[in-house]
Amino acid sequence: MTETTDAGGSRERSPGAVPILELRGVSKRFGAVQALHEVNFDVRAGEVTALVGDNGAGKSVTIKCIAGIYPIDEGEILWDGRPVTISGPKDSAALGIEIVYQDLALADNLDVVQNMYLGREEVTPLRALDETKMERRCSETLASLSVTTIRSVRQTVAGLSGGQRQSIAVAKAVMWNSRLVILDEPTAALGVAQTRQVLDLVKRLAEQGLAVMLVSHNLHDIFEVADNITVLRLGQDVARFKTSETTQREVVEAITAGTLSTVPGQEEEVQA
Amino acid sequence: MSAITPPLPTPAAAPTATIGAYARRWLDNVRGGELGSLPIILGLLIIAVVFQVQNDRFLTAGNFVNLMVQGAPFALVAMGIVFVLLLGEIDLSVGYVSGVGGVLTALLLLPDGSTVPTSVAIVAALGSGVLIGALHGVVITKVGIPSFVVTLAGLLAWNGVVLLLIGSRGTVVLQDDFVIGFANDFVPKGAAWVLMLLAVAGYAGVQLWGLRKRASAGLVNDPLLIIGLRIVGLLVALGFVVWVVNQDRGLPYVAVLVGVLLVFWTYVLRRTRFGRHVYAVGGNAEAARRAGIDVDRIKIICFAICSLMAVVGGIVLASRLRSVDTNAGGGAILLYSIAAAVIGGTSLFGGRGHIKAALLGALVIASIDNGLGLLGLSSGTKFVVTGVVLLLAVAVDSISRRGREQSGRA
Numbered sequence: 098m099t100e101t102t103d104a105g106g107s108r109e110r111s112p113g114a115v116p117i118l119e120l121r122g123v124s125k126r127f128g129a130v131q132a133l134h135e136v137n138f139d140v141r142a143g144e145v146t147a148l149v150g151d152n153g154a155g156k157s158v159t160i161k162c163i164a165g166i167y168p169i170d171e172g173e174i175l176w177d178g179r180p181v182t183i184s185g186p187k188d189s190a191a192l193g194i195e196i197v198y199q200d201l202a203l204a205d206n207l208d209v210v211q212n213m214y215l216g217r218e219e220v221t222p223l224r225a226l227d228e229t230k231m232e233r234r235c236s237e238t239l240a241s242l243s244v245t246t247i248r249s250v251r252q253t254v255a256g257l258s259g260g261q262r263q264s265i266a267v268a269k270a271v272m273w274n275s276r277l278v279i280l281d282e283p284t285a286a287l288g289v290a291q292t293r294q295v296l297d298l299v300k301r302l303a304e305q306g307l308a309v310m311l312v313s314h315n316l317h318d319i320f321e322v323a324d325n326i327t328v329l330r331l332g333q334d335v336a337r338f339k340t341s342e343t344t345q346r347e348v349v350e351a352i353t354a355g356t357l358s359t360v361p362g363q364e365e366e367v368q369a
Numbered sequence: 370m371s372a373i374t375p376p377l378p379t380p381a382a383a384p385t386a387t388i389g390a391y392a393r394r395w396l397d398n399v400r401g402g403e404l405g406s407l408p409i410i411l412g413l414l415i416i417a418v419v420f421q422v423q424n425d426r427f428l429t430a431g432n433f434v435n436l437m438v439q440g441a442p443f444a445l446v447a448m449g450i451v452f453v454l455l456l457g458e459i460d461l462s463v464g465y466v467s468g469v470g471g472v473l474t475a476l477l478l479l480p481d482g483s484t485v486p487t488s489v490a491i492v493a494a495l496g497s498g499v500l501i502g503a504l505h506g507v508v509i510t511k512v513g514i515p516s517f518v519v520t521l522a523g524l525l526a527w528n529g530v531v532l533l534l535i536g537s538r539g540t541v542v543l544q545d546d547f548v549i550g551f552a553n554d555f556v557p558k559g560a561a562w563v564l565m566l567l568a569v570a571g572y573a574g575v576q577l578w579g580l581r582k583r584a585s586a587g588l589v590n591d592p593l594l595i596i597g598l599r600i601v602g603l604l605v606a607l608g609f610v611v612w613v614v615n616q617d618r619g620l621p622y623v624a625v626l627v628g629v630l631l632v633f634w635t636y637v638l639r640r641t642r643f644g645r646h647v648y649a650v651g652g653n654a655e656a657a658r659r660a661g662i663d664v665d666r667i668k669i670i671c672f673a674i675c676s677l678m679a680v681v682g683g684i685v686l687a688s689r690l691r692s693v694d695t696n697a698g699g700g701a702i703l704l705y706s707i708a709a710a711v712i713g714g715t716s717l718f719g720g721r722g723h724i725k726a727a728l729l730g731a732l733v734i735a736s737i738d739n740g741l742g743l744l745g746l747s748s749g750t751k752f753v754v755t756g757v758v759l760l761l762a763v764a765v766d767s768i769s770r771r772g773r774e775q776s777g778r779a
């Protein structure tokens with residue numbers, strides 16, 4: 098757990114034959130509500146895969162199933178082509194999945210280094226915090242991701258802008274041997290310049306060989322960074338596009354009117 | 370020393386921030402609402418000047434020694450309070466928990482045939498403090514009752530325990546020279562100088578060690594001048610204290626105890642994983658939970674530390690008074706201790722504060738108490754003045770918090 102990789106270089110993997118993560122026919126039901134119905138979805142290393150859909154399409158449920166917060170009812174999750182059971186956040190972290198939630202989960206009163214190492218602090222043999230080591234690694238990780246707007250890694254997170262905070266949350270996620278980074282609405286609360294910073298960072302993650310899954314409403318952002326787009330509608334995957342071969346209009350149509358297979362209990366909604 | 374330490378790059382070759390940059394960062398912090406110890410040091414100066422003008426006995430060596438002995442119990446209890454305030458919680462039971470500690474110690478040391486060795490009595494009292502605090506913590510975290518309510522119930526219940534323990538005795542006279550010696554004996558004058566020099570040498574050693582370590586890792590250090598000033602500042606301050614108290618009776622042992630615990634708890638808070646997690650839980654409990662920190666465990670340990678320090682304070686108070694009675698733990702100790710932690714700069718909103726706040730705040734409280742006493746004012750006046758000072762301190766906290774919000778730091 099405590100072993101870290103330098104987030105730079107050394108991750109070159111060819112956008113692979115085998116997807117790093119694959120969902121096959123995953124279904125999830127909450128009582129009478131069918132939240133996900135036979136969803137198929139895959140993410141490859143070195144690519145940015147976007148998951149889009151309207152409110153209530155099942156994006157958050159999908160993330161939580163991958164994170165192991167919700168157990169899936171049917172279907173299977175494959176990691177590196179092998180079926181795995183993810184029964185909790187610890188399992189997903191052990192596989193190398195890191196999720197950056199919308200609220201970022203940073204402690205405002207702690208500085209950048211303290212936040213990035215929160216819960217996984219390095220200690221010296223005498224059990225004291227090894228601040229020197231942590232500070233150096235943080236600086237290296239941020240430098241490897243070209244996050245240059247942060248003046249000092251010893252300033253408290255409270256003093257950072259929204260884009261800087263997002264960058265810290267992402268850097269925190271990739272510092273721990275992660276292979277798949279899931280970003281939940283990373284640009285939702287950001288201004289133009291800060292959105293730019295974060296999108297550049299997302300591209301760099303993929304260039305460094307990580308698999309990136311981007312969950313967003315914002316088609317403009319998605320067309321800028323994503324390689325593939327999967328559209329969810331009412332809990333089903335209704336369309337799949339390569340960004341280079343499609344238009345925003347096509348994607349919008351899929352989001353609002355993609356063809357659904359019939360699901361018991363959802364007929365009225367399909368009619369509407 | 371130099372024979373066994375491998376050669377490291379000379380500090381002068383390492384990158385250090387310029388004095389200008391350091392000053393600018395400090396000013397930025399003050400404007401942004403990170404006031405640090407600034408208001409309190411100003412406050413102490415004002416208090417000293419006002420009381421000295423009113424009564425020229427305030428700034429005398431003898432009164433300074435009194436101030437130390439009077440302030441020590443508040444400082445010790447306030448150190449524990451800092452831990453729970455950092456979590457954004459409160460402990461209203463510390464007064465009577467300190468009473469339980471004092472009474473238990475005095476009872477165990479009564480020469481009535483069942484006397485235990487001094488060390489056993491002290492360990493038993495400290496252990497009961499840990500258990501009491503852990504009990505509070507478990508009820509707060511596992512049952513989910515706000516700490517305000519649990520410790521308010523504790524206030525009443527532990528007051529009851531004090532009365533039950535004392536029973537029909539009325540007053541228990543403390544009859545152990547070691548325990549009485551805490552607050553009533555003094556370090557030999559030469560030894561006080563040696564202790565002072567050891568403390569400064571230790572501080573200088575830690576500072577220089579950190580400097581070399583950071584320099585060898587290529588990290589930016591604070592300006593050498595600032596580090597030098599800190600060490601010289603500590604030398605001057607501690608030297609002055611020892612010089613003044615040696616004009617009178619000398620350095621009370623309890624001051625040494627406060628100093629040692631100050632260093633120990635500061636180390637725990639700033640240099641261990643546990644301490645880091647305390648700040649994280651106080652700053653953003655949800656972030657801490659997602660980072661894999663056992664939030665409940667941290668809270669229970671903090672409440673245990675708080676009650677443990679309350680017992681330490683209770684033993685010292687019993688030592689100063691040489692006895693305990695049915696009022697043990699009552700009166701001003703609860704409010705003075707919480708006030709000391711807050712006046713010293715610990716935020717009531719959690720996540721911000723240092724152990725040294727307990728010491729600085731206790732100095733303010735003890736000065737006001739002592740100064741108003743010298744002026745011959747009633748305890749009514751004392752309480753009103755202390756209340757106003759507490760309100761001022763919380764107001765500074767709230768206003769500086771607003772400053773943080775305006776500068777985007779909250």
